[in-house]
Structures are given as structure tokens and as C-alpha cells.
Amino acid sequence: MAFRTDIEIARAAKKKPIQEIGAALGIPPEHLLPYGHDKAKVGQGFIDGLKDRPDGKLVLVTAVNPTPAGEGKTTTTVGLGDGLNRIGRNAVVCIREASLGPNFGMKGGAAGGGLAQVVPMEDMNLHFTGDFHAITSAHSLLAAMIDNHIYWGNELDIDIRRVVWRRVVDMNDRALRQITASLGGVANGFPRETGFDITVASEVMAILCLARDLKDLEERLGAMIVAYRRDKTPVYCRDIGAEGAMTVLLKDAMQPNLVQTLENNPAFVHGGPFANIAHGCNSVIATKTALKLADFVVTEAGFGADLGAEKFMNIKCRKAGIAPSVVVVVATVRAMKMNGGVARADLGAENVEAVKAGCANLGRHIENVKGFGVPVVVAINHFVTDTDAEVQAVKDYVEGQDAEAVLSRHWELGSEGSAPLAEAVARLADADTAQFATLYPDAMGLADKIETIATRIYRADGVVLDGKLRAQLKDWEDQGYGDLPVCMAKTQYSFTTDPTLRGAPTGFTIPVREVRLSAGAGFVVAICGEIMTMPGLPKAPAAQSIRLNAAGEIEGLF
Template sequence: MDEKKPLSDIEIAQSSKLDPILEIAEKVSLTEDDMELYGKFKAKISYEKMRELEQQKNGKVILVTSINPTPAGEGKSTVTVGLGDALSRLGKKTMIALREPSLGPTMGIKGGATGGGYAQVLPMEDINLHFTGDLHAITTANNALAALLDNHMHQGNELRIDQRRIVWKRAVDLNDRALREVVVGLGGPGQGIPREDGFDITVASEIMAVLCLATDLDDLKRRLSSMVIAYDFDRKPVTVRDLGGEGALALLLKDALKPNLVQTIEHTPAIIHGGPFANIAHGCNSVMATKTAAKLADFVVTEAGFGADLGAEKFLHIKSRSAGVEPSAVVIVATIRALKMHGGVPKDELKHENITGLKKGLENLKKHTETISEFGLPFVVAINRFAADSESEIQVLQEWCASNSIPVSLTEVWAKGGSGGIDLAEKVLHEMETNERKFQYLYDMTAPLDEKIRTIVQKVYGGKDVEFSVKALKQLEEFAENGWGDLPVCMAKTQYSLSDDPAKLGRPTDFTIHVRELKPKIGAGFIVALTGEMMTMPGLPKKPAAYQMNVDEQGRALGLF
């Protein structure tokens, strides 16, 4: 008799019963008057309620990060959801806070980003597609600003903007390499000023970062008005405030700024809001989402994109400073297959036992544990178990953690939901109770930008040094003159390696990070350092996930995973 084929993520999601969102809200003392309903199973939390919560004491925030991921993904969101469900099973008042998926990777490689198996947020179809329209609002605001800028040029250019030095790009929430470099304004005098332009993916737009770091509507307007969009003929920065469009942008974003309330398969309340990438942006869900969850619950489980070298570093250096929210503990997700890949095992051989490759790949995990220790935070390593993992491989990883005095938990939330994360939840609680948190930043805000970058490279990546291009060196001088030197740094770097070369897996040593360009994100409040070959508009793979997607006669999504 053939073994029964396991259900896919979307089949599990579609077979799960959702509770009305009002019942989910009651678990964290929210009423219908505190929310704006988007159908039966989605809602936005009102500004009035968030203002009311400001005097409440914060719950404890648990940050989930990982080792450097492999192209298949390592289940960080799945572990985040499963840990939240496990804490709920232990009787803890818990909320989960995650980013909103972008249609780019959903239609490209990922196919979705709402967890997996029995550790998912629902309704997964809505969240993975248009959800409550937040990303579309950000796209519209981004492109409205581009239109206002080009119109200003066409109508006489009172601000003396140098069309060769416009830095604001248009945006679309899709992977579309053909839009990286374009020319606009062709067709004669009536069609505007011809110039070179380009598109970023929406999640790389500064407006996404602004929305995710804003603390309220007034702060949103302040940040929007501070965004640098171009330079004039004297090479002085031109901002949205100079152009005068921040009010219209805020109007377009007034609903998108409100956090979205949904639920997990096990009916744990979850806030899904904001979605900047961690390799080209700061990789964290919104400040308003995390702070609201911390006011409503005793424990908040949140995640930051990719490995601890990217999302976690940016959560701790950028988001924590902006929000005043510091995690009480960190979970570092590791998988046997990713560790083997970091140990030199080819992707098509990862299903086979390989103790030698696993042991070699453990150096990658070791570096990430050292990084979190540098920040002074207690942590637990979560082994996200996959079906192909052998008992011997799991034992090797557990024994290695024990020999290095690293708390570790074998986690099976994909297959078992919250019950598969009980051990992880108990160990995280134990670490928070028994280890004194001595959180510290790795660089001071008054340090020069190049010193901040060098600190991240050496302390977080384990690199030797930084090499700046001629352009980047000139920008360092200009940014200091413009008064931007006291801002934190957001590194744009490949997620697959500690270095800026995605082929250098494991724990490379004696490497140099190459910074080719700096970008001022003054509204967001950080400086982006572009390294290696990182681009702000991804392309689609040879076989996009979109080819597997469809919809049935009942309107149910097919092919999301």
C-alpha cells in the first residue's frame, strides 16, 4: 500500500478552521471598537487604540534569526510561528509579529512567506497576495512622489534640480530586471524632461523603511519630508519637504500605517505589517506592529530577515534604537541541510547523510552565536528538523552545541505545530529567567560612517577590512558635510555568505568587503552601504514559482507554498 502523501502547506492552510478575528482580538483584550475589520478574518488596529496603549508596560520580545540561509530557505518564519504557538500552549499571553510577504519573491522563488506546515499564519492566501493593500499603498506613494518630481522639472524646475542627480526611483512589487535602467520623458516637449530612471522593488523603497520605522502619523510625515530625492546644480540635497509633497504621501499611507491583525493555525494572535528585505533594506516588521504587540501581550515573538549578519544586526542597531524596543532573548534557527551546504555539500546531495560536511558547516553557526553574544543577549539554537535529517546528524549537532555550552532545542513545528516547539519555548523562557541580559550596541552613533561599516564587517561578518570605491569615498565626505554622519548604517549584502561573495559559504576568513556606493535614506534614518553585486530590483529565476500558481472554480488559490 502506498504511503499517504503529506499535505502541502497550502492544503494544510485551506483545511484549517479560522476563528472570527473578533474572537482572536479578545485574547489580547481588543474589542470591535479598537479595530477596522477587513472581512471576517483580518483587521487593522486603530490609531486611537495604539495611543491608549502607550502607557502600558512592554512585554518581553523574542527575536528569531538564523544562520546564513540556503536558496531553499530554512524555515525561520515557521519557527517563529511555532514558538509563538508553543508559548500559548504553555499558558503565556503571546503575540507573533512578522513582515508582510512581497509579491516579488512570492511569484519568484519563495512561493509564499507565512510559515509552513502546521506553523502558519492565516489566511495565508490573502497574506501572500494583496492582503489589506499595504504594499500597493506604498507603491502608489512612491510613484506619486516620482510623478510630482518629474512634473516639477517639466513646470520650470524652481528648485534647480539637476536631472543627472535625481536619486528617487519608481517602484513595483515584482521582480522585473528589465526595469532596472529605463529612460523616461521621451516623445517631445509635452511629455516631460527626458532622463535616465529606474525601478526598485517596493520593499526596497525608502517609503517602506519609513513606514516600518515611524512611530505615529506625525513621525511618518516628518520622515517622509526628510527623504532626499535629488541634488541641485550646487550639489545640495533636495528633499520631499522642499518639493512639498509629504502631506499627499501621508494621506496615501494613512491606512497602510495601521498594523494588521490575523491568527495562526492554532489561533494565536499575530500582527503582520511591513516588509523590507534584509539584504537590501533593514529587514524588520514595523515598529508600530512590534510595539503594539508588546503592549498587548506578555511575550512577542518576532523575526528579522535572513541570518544574524543581516536582519538581526539591523534589528539591534537600527530598529531597537528607533523603537526603544530591545529583545530579551534570541533564537538562532539552524538546519542540518543548510549546515551541510555551508560545509561544501552540493545542493543535490543534501538529502544524504554527510557527517563530515555537517561538522565543517558548523563554523557558520558558531560565528552567528558569537555575534549574538557580542550584543550581550541570551540565545537558544533551534534545530528546525526536516524529514531527511538522520538521527546521527542531529546527534552530532546536539553534541557540538553541548560541548560549546550552547543551549539547543530540536524543533518540529512544521510537522507538529506548537506541540513541536514546547521544548524550544521552555528553553527560551529558562534563558530569559537565568541569564542576565547585558544588551549593548557594537558601535557608537557618533563614530564616523566608515568606522561603523568597518565595525560591522569585523565584528558581525568576521571580515578583515573594508574597501571603498572612489565614489563611496567621495560620498563619505559629502555625507559628513551634510550632517548625516551620526546615522546608523544599513548594509546591503548577499544573504548567502558572511562575505559579499555569495559563493563563499561556511565561515570565510581574511576577506574584504567592497562598498561600491552609499545611499542616504534620511527619512528612514540610516545610510545604505551597497556591497558586492547587490541590486535593489531582483530578477526572476529561470522557472518562477508563478508558473505553478492558479485558482480553482471556488476561487481558492493553488500553488502557493
């Protein structure tokens, strides 16, 4: 069979009308707001009527630290959802929406791959239902209203040196990281330094993904801190009077998006905070809706388990009152070889010893996930270059960690290839052995929470947190924010803040460069090392290869 790209496979999909997908979940057509024929939003009225139904089982898919070799976490999430349906379990997939920045940069799309994809792939990786545009617009409205308030007399006595609400755009644009705004004279306001983050790092994105409903959304938006006065007291979004209009802009974006897999199984795709700079999970409202509609919900958390899974457990589960029954850690033979010191150009050659050496990274993630009281299955995402000896080396290592590793061929075979993984996950979920617990209590101090994550998840010797940052954390505790969880912004490529240190390094510290209070979302962000909240484009961005062909079809998305 000739090789087909992901976009070619997606384009050939035999999609069902979205009303049929909704009907399979018991969603009447009048509660679906269709966007074309193959995607729709689920109405809040229908969601409100589900509250008395029992919840299904929640399965979290996470991974080892990402490498250029590829791990396939979203592909595995989709494949596992299809596999569970294949073995007779009613399952729904819940994943995040794709950001335009990585699509046109280096990472590519976020719809899975091969025969384990969510469709429509092109729409999902581009404008989709406009949710990200709505978030960008709501964020930008608040930014404009802050500067407008200052221009018209500054009744709130905002110190323009302490405006903390930055601007956002859903694109990788390093030139906007730090800018000077309001230049050009009196008519343009008061010049000040500001900057842009990428939309997926916006607190508005985090709030949309954590809010229960529109009322909760508006209250959280109002609670965001946007600036400080000259006496250093906080100015909130509600002081500016922007939360109502922002909620209006986000009214439709708040409703989960329903689409389907290549095998016509239902998938919710909603929200998209990054896991290296935000909390890395799809929306609470989508996940909790799916749990009311299916026996199994398969969701993912971004990047490796040190970031995505940790934040899923300590932020999303804590805030939403949910808990996973099983965690799947995705690994590949190729990634293990890279963690074992093999160069990318040499990954095609068999190297069992390098696989064994690289498994230390996998082992640390397994141990960390088990520390939350949840059973683990390792999914070995199959590549055609994998040899039997290399696969067996991973299986043997995982068995030594008191867990099971299953080879999954969903990319190549769809649900037929993921059925063994689905059987293993269902067996563990049915055993009902999970005893979920967060890593730290609410009452622990903010600096101690940062230290706990660094030492227990990353295995650092400690954190470097200077006196100014410790004082800032103490001030927030005094203001009543001490019970909030911590969201670590850190490179995804390593347990350390050095992206070149693969494997399971020891003997390092985690330097914290900055702390930010996301009072509306309900967490404190600790920015570590050199991580940026506005990414840049690589030397040869993917955008250079994306175009329309002669038939008007999109080429180059991946």
C-alpha cells in the same frame, strides 16, 4: 497520513472571527477595522492608549545563512509563538508582509509552513490589506511630482542629472533596473536616466516600518532627499510639497494588521523591508503594540543573522528603544551539510562529518549574536531525513559554544513539537540576563561603521571603499547625518559578497559599490558587491505554477 501542501493545510484551518482574536488581546471591536472576517487593522486611538502599560519580553528569531536546503525561520517564529502559548505564556507573533516579487519568483511566501503558519495564507501572500500598494502609490506620487516640478519651470533649480528618487514596483523586473524616462518630445518633459527598485527597497517602506505615528511618518517623509540642485545642495520631499498627500495615501497602511496562527493565536503582520537590501524587520508600531499586549512577543529578522539580526539590533532597536531578551538562531541539519560541502542532491544521506564541518557557519552567528549581549538558543528545525547522529552533532557543537540547541518539530506537530523550544526560550527570558548593546556608537564615523560591521560581523579583513564614496560619506557627516546607523545591502547567502562561499570564510574584503542616504528613514545604505535593489525572476519562476483550480481555489502558492 497523506502529505498536504502548506496551502492545503492553510485552507483547512478552523479560523476564528478576527474580533475574537482581538478580544483575546483586549482590543475592543470598535478599534478593529476588519478586512473580511479573518484580518483587521488595529486603530491608532487604541494604540495610543497603551503607552503607560509595561512591556513584555521580546524574542528575536534569526538564522544561519540561507541555503537552497531551507532553514524555516518564519515557520520557527510562528511555531515558537504557538509553543509559548501552549506552555501557558501569553505570546504574540510579529512578522513581515510578503512581497509579490518573491512570491512569483523563487522564494515563495512568507507565512510559515506545515502546522506552523499564519492565516489567511493566500491573502497574506497576495494583496492582503493593500499596504504594499499604498506604499507603491505614495512612492510613485512623489516621483511624478518631482518630474512635474521640473516640467513646470524647475523653480528649485533641480539638476536633472542628480535626481536620486527612483521609482518602485512590487515585482521582480530586471528590465526596469535602469531606464530612460520622459522620451517622446516636449510634452513629456526632459529626458533623463532613472530606474526602478522593488517596493520593499523603497525608503517609504523603511519609514513606515520605523515611524511611531502619523505625525512622525509625515515628518520623516518630508525629510527624504529626492534630488540635488546644480550647487549640489539637497532637495527634500517637503520642498516638492508631497509629504502631506503621501501620508494620506499611507493613513490606513500605517495601522498594524492583526491575523491569527493555525492554532488561533494572535499575529501582527505589518511592513516588509527586505533584509539583503533594506533593514529586514516588521514595523516598530506593530512590535511595540504587541509588547504592550502580551508577555512574550516573537519576531523575526530577515535572512541570516549577519544581515537581519545585525540590522534589527543596530537600526530597529536603536531607533525604537527596544531590546531582545533572547535570540533564537534557526539551523537545520540539511543547511549544515550544505555549508559543509554536500551537494543539494545528496542531502538525504547521513553525513555527520559534513554536519560538523558546516557548523562553523552556525558558530559564527552564535558568537555574533552574543556580541550584542543577548543570550542565544539554537532551534534545530526538524526535517524527516535528519538522523539522530546528525542532530546530536549539532547539539554537541552548540554546547561547545556555551549555548543550548533544541530540536523543534513545529512544522510536523505544531505547538506540541515546539513546546521544548518554548520552554528553553522562556527559561532564558525569565533569567533576565540580557545586557543589550549596539555594535557601534552613534558618534562613530560612517565609513568606520561600515568597516566595523564588515570586520566584526562578516569577519572580513576590511572594506574596499574608494575615495569618491568616502568623500560622499564625509559630506553627509558635514551635513549632520553622521550619527545615522548603516544599512548594509549584501548577498544573504554568504558572510562575503560572493554568494557561493558558504561556511565561515576568512581572508576576504567587502567591496562597497554605492552609498545612498535615506535621510527620512534615518540610515545610510551601503550597497556591496553585485547585490541588486531590483531582483530578477529565475529561469522558471513560481508564477508559472500559480493558478485557480476548478473550484476557484488558488494553487501553487508556497
